Amino acid sequence: MIGGAEAAGAPWWLAASAVALWLLRETWGAVLARRKERTETDANVDLLNGLVERVKSLETSQAEVVKQYNEEVRLRMKAQEDAHRLRLRVISLESALKQLGVVVPPVEEPVA
Numbered sequence: 001m002i003g004g005a006e007a008a009g010a011p012w013w014l015a016a017s018a019v020a021l022w023l024l025r026e027t028w029g030a031v032l033a034r035r036k037e038r039t040e041t042d043a044n045v046d047l048l049n050g051l052v053e054r055v056k057s058l059e060t061s062q063a064e065v066v067k068q069y070n071e072e073v074r075l076r077m078k079a080q081e082d083a084h085r086l087r088l089r090v091i092s093l094e095s096a097l098k099q100l101g102v103v104v105p106p107v108e109e110p111v112a
Contacts, residue, residue, distance in 0.1 A: 094104045 097104055
């Protein structure tokens with residue numbers, strides 16, 4: 001029976017070799033795929049780190065722009081308050097001059 005089984009099919013070492021080759025091929029494919037995935041993962045990590053740095057620099061830049069904007073708004077408000085105070089002073093001085101009998105010429109509208 002043993003001799004008959006060998007004659008009917010392939011030898012056991014041939015089947016074992018085929019299985020070993022298949023396992024070797026699958027293992028090698030997994031190693032190569034892991035290398036490729038690891039390379040892609042490393043590239044993705046580098047990309048994310050670069051994007052994080054870029055976002056941080058944009059946040060810093062935006063904070064600086066907001067600071068400059070707030071300073072400009074403060075300066076404009078101060079200038080408007082000063083202009084308003086000057087207008088009130090001119091009105092009061094014109095009123096005092098008119099009470100003294102001085103002729104005050106009309107205000108010319110500024111041309112825009």
